[in-house]
Amino acid sequence: MNKALSGALRSALGAAATGALLAASSPAFAADPIKIGVIAEAQAIAGASIPQAAQLAADEINANGGVDGRKIEIIGYDNHSSSADSVRAFQRAVNEDKVNIVIASYISEVVLALEPWASRLKTPFVTPGAASNEISKSVHSDYEKNKYTFHGYLTSAALALSVCDGAKDLLVDKMHMKTAVIMSEDAAWTKPLDVGYEECLPKIGLKVLDHIRFSPDTTDFTPIFNKIEGAKPDVIITGISHVGVQPTVQWKNQQVPIPMFGISSQATNETFGKDTNNAAEGVLYQGVSGPGVAVTPKSVPFAENFKKKFGNYPSYAGYTAYDEVYYIADAVKRAGSTDADKLVDALEKTDWEGTIGRVQFYGKDDPFTHSIKYGKGLITGLMLQWQDGKQSAVWPKDVAKVDIKFPSFIKLSN
Amino acid sequence: MRAFQILIDGFAISALYALGATGFTLIFGVSGVLNLSHGAIMVAAAVAAWAAASIFNVGTYAGALIGVAVALVAAFATYFAVVKPIQDSRRIPNEEKEIFVLTGTLLWGIMIQELIAYFFTNNAKTVLPIVEGVVDVLGVRTPKNEIFTAIVCCLVIALLWLLVNRTRTGKAVLAASMNPRGVTLLGLELTNIYIVVWGIYGVLAGIAGVLLGMFLGVSSYSVGPLTASAFSIVVLGGLGSVSGSLIAAFVVGYLETLTAYLVSPAYRTIPALLLLVFVMYIRPQGLLGRR
Numbered sequence: 001m002n003k004a005l006s007g008a009l010r011s012a013l014g015a016a017a018t019g020a021l022l023a024a025s026s027p028a029f030a031a032d033p034i035k036i037g038v039i040a041e042a043q044a045i046a047g048a049s050i051p052q053a054a055q056l057a058a059d060e061i062n063a064n065g066g067v068d069g070r071k072i073e074i075i076g077y078d079n080h081s082s083s084a085d086s087v088r089a090f091q092r093a094v095n096e097d098k099v100n101i102v103i104a105s106y107i108s109e110v111v112l113a114l115e116p117w118a119s120r121l122k123t124p125f126v127t128p129g130a131a132s133n134e135i136s137k138s139v140h141s142d143y144e145k146n147k148y149t150f151h152g153y154l155t156s157a158a159l160a161l162s163v164c165d166g167a168k169d170l171l172v173d174k175m176h177m178k179t180a181v182i183m184s185e186d187a188a189w190t191k192p193l194d195v196g197y198e199e200c201l202p203k204i205g206l207k208v209l210d211h212i213r214f215s216p217d218t219t220d221f222t223p224i225f226n227k228i229e230g231a232k233p234d235v236i237i238t239g240i241s242h243v244g245v246q247p248t249v250q251w252k253n254q255q256v257p258i259p260m261f262g263i264s265s266q267a268t269n270e271t272f273g274k275d276t277n278n279a280a281e282g283v284l285y286q287g288v289s290g291p292g293v294a295v296t297p298k299s300v301p302f303a304e305n306f307k308k309k310f311g312n313y314p315s316y317a318g319y320t321a322y323d324e325v326y327y328i329a330d331a332v333k334r335a336g337s338t339d340a341d342k343l344v345d346a347l348e349k350t351d352w353e354g355t356i357g358r359v360q361f362y363g364k365d366d367p368f369t370h371s372i373k374y375g376k377g378l379i380t381g382l383m384l385q386w387q388d389g390k391q392s393a394v395w396p397k398d399v400a401k402v403d404i405k406f407p408s409f410i411k412l413s414n
Numbered sequence: 415m416r417a418f419q420i421l422i423d424g425f426a427i428s429a430l431y432a433l434g435a436t437g438f439t440l441i442f443g444v445s446g447v448l449n450l451s452h453g454a455i456m457v458a459a460a461v462a463a464w465a466a467a468s469i470f471n472v473g474t475y476a477g478a479l480i481g482v483a484v485a486l487v488a489a490f491a492t493y494f495a496v497v498k499p500i501q502d503s504r505r506i507p508n509e510e511k512e513i514f515v516l517t518g519t520l521l522w523g524i525m526i527q528e529l530i531a532y533f534f535t536n537n538a539k540t541v542l543p544i545v546e547g548v549v550d551v552l553g554v555r556t557p558k559n560e561i562f563t564a565i566v567c568c569l570v571i572a573l574l575w576l577l578v579n580r581t582r583t584g585k586a587v588l589a590a591s592m593n594p595r596g597v598t599l600l601g602l603e604l605t606n607i608y609i610v611v612w613g614i615y616g617v618l619a620g621i622a623g624v625l626l627g628m629f630l631g632v633s634s635y636s637v638g639p640l641t642a643s644a645f646s647i648v649v650l651g652g653l654g655s656v657s658g659s660l661i662a663a664f665v666v667g668y669l670e671t672l673t674a675y676l677v678s679p680a681y682r683t684i685p686a687l688l689l690l691v692f693v694m695y696i697r698p699q700g701l702l703g704r705r
Contacts, residue, residue, distance in 0.1 A: 043531045043532070043535045043536045043634075044535060044536055044537060045535060045537045048535065081536065186680065212679075213680065214679045214680050215679075215680045215682075217635075217639070218679060218680075218682070219630045219631070219632075219636065219639075220423075220427065220630050220674070220679075220682075221679075222423050222674075223423070223671070223674035223675045223679050224674075224679050226419060226675070227675075227679075243538075244537070244538075245537055245538035245539065245540060245631055245633075246538045246540070246630060246631040249540040249631055250630070250631075253543060253546075253557045253559060254548065254555065254557050255547075255548045255555065255557075266537065274468050274469075275468075275537060275538070275539055275540070276540060277467075277468060277540060277541075277542045279540070
């Protein structure tokens with residue numbers, strides 16, 4: 001009796017062990033997938049690329065066997081550009097769909113609304129496109145609570161630096177410009193951006209003559225352009241994201257003779273050309289990558305694959321979202337787990353060459369904790385220009401393909 | 415120089431407002447319907463014109479015509495699918511029908527808005543202008559398209575005046591707005607008059623939408639503000655009074671332009687809304703209202 005029992009026990013144990021072995025050796029029987037929730041503005045030019053790029057990255061990783069045999073599963077949520085919808089999506093993603101980590105939004109207001117939820121629900125969260133300094137400042141000021149949030153895009157402060165670095169080489173040194181007017185929409189991300197502009201533009205030799213902030217609901221930009229023209233600046237330095245098509249088209253229709261240079265998020269997406277009936281011609285905008293620009297060896301293949309699959313080149317948030325899925329996968333691999341705290345530790349040690357440069361995060365003691373590092377050898381950003389219906393890099397020199405050229409209505413003062 | 419600038423810019427935007435509000439007030443005057451899907455119909459026209467010209471490459475003129483046609487279809491759809499069933503319903507008490515029509519057209523407008531956002535994203539679209547380039551008017555560099563917009567608006571409004579005052583159909587419409595029961599006693603079918611009015615409305619809203627798309631650009635977000643602006647212009651001018659709406663459109667247009675130039679573009683709409691509140695206090699029937 002005893003013998004028989006122990007025999008049965010032994011064979012049962014043996015079966016279990018074989019089962020375990022089988023499971024470990026074959027990916028088909030692998031553990032649960034790594035679930036990434038993607039909350040984005042599917043109906044907006046800049047946001048639409050986020051879920052698409054994330055899915056592309058996941059498909060590539062899965063085709064190569066996944067992460068230690070675990071597949072990556074993207075669960076998408078359209079937030080209709082609304083903070084309230086995003087918070088509901090975040091709760092649903094964590095509580096019902098049991099995601100391990102969330103990638104969300106290019107709008108700072110949305111990300112700032114989600115940040116406390118990442119803390120409450122202890123779920124790591126990365127944004128591919130929001131810029132407000134406050135996102136990473138809150139991580140710094142209350143690290144233990146807010147450490148779950150990562151800022152996978154440049155802060156407004158870094159964006160202002162990137163624009164100024166480009167402006168110094170292109171506008172001041174090459175074209176001898178001396179004056180500028182700042183034109184930015186009234187939103188959370190532009191407050192620190194404007195502070196950055198006000199600080200760095202005079203340093204590179206561009207005197208700020210006026211500073212115009214306008215409501216993101218503005219539809220008629222005639223008075224704004226007239227006011228800017230009245231100040232007679234050499235260049236308009238932009239900070240626009242919620243608006244883009246309308247000011248660009250009116251700039252062209254009214255033949256405002258002053259070039260626009262700066263952040264124009266909508267201009268980063270290829271569909272911008274068609275949406276503006278090519279009024280975008282001559283617009284200069286900051287980007288982290290762009291079609292045909294080999295920031296790293298990964299940039300061009302990604303942009304081409306994206307276009308092949310979705311019909312247009314990605315917006316800036318597409319590049320970052322694609323990289324994020326990859327370095328999340330890398331972090332899961334290094335952590336050996338999807339446990340939230342272990343994942344946060346692993347993400348902090350990220351050193352990943354993606355499509356926008358080399359991604360590392362600022363540490364606990366830096367003021368912008370968990371924001372990606374800005375600088376040479378890491379991420380510097382680019383300046384691109386719409387030329388002949390295409391986006392072409394004009395700065396920095398090592399990736400620039402063409403020289404700046406303007407439509408005939410632009411009158412350079414020098 | 416700045417005065418001329420305000421004069422010219424204010425005129426174009428006011429003329430556009432006037433055109434947008436005329437159809438809205440006409441429908442109210444004749445059939446008592448406040449059509450809250452107004453902004454959605456205008457945006458649908460502009461987006462259709464954009465899509466036809468930019469995606470299907472039919473050309474600027476054909477694109478504009480397609481835009482107006484889409485507005486006409488949308489206007490009839492609003493009437494036959496939303497307004498008429500409520501007006502004909504026996505289960506809705508007569509005194510509640512106005513509220514039902516308000517709610518119905520509001521929801522209908524939201525449906526159109528969401529469809530546009532779904533198929534064409536919520537980013538702004540701009541219709542390629544029929545005339546491009548700029549001219550110098552009194553020292554102000556003015557886009558030719560702005561002048562074109564103002565001229566078309568004035569022409570269409572003049573045509574509407576002729577139609578209403580000089581043709582048999584127009585007179586029937588006018589009569590219906592004064593005394594619907596009297597019109598039926600004369601043997602005219604009220605429903606036919608309504609169809610004519612919705613047709614006129616569709617064309618007006620379509621032209622206004624396409625011109626707006628050329629002048630400033632529209633997105634699915636414009637739906638609410640466009641309805642609200644037509645609504646406040648019509649209330650300011652006196653509900654149902656076409657000439658009141660025209661005056662109000664110019665008051666609002668110039669007030670907004672003045673604010674944008676002299677105060678700040680950020681406060682553009684505020685003075686006009688304050689004026690509306692003020693007028694409601696001292697003259698609730700509006701500037702030229704009858705009731």
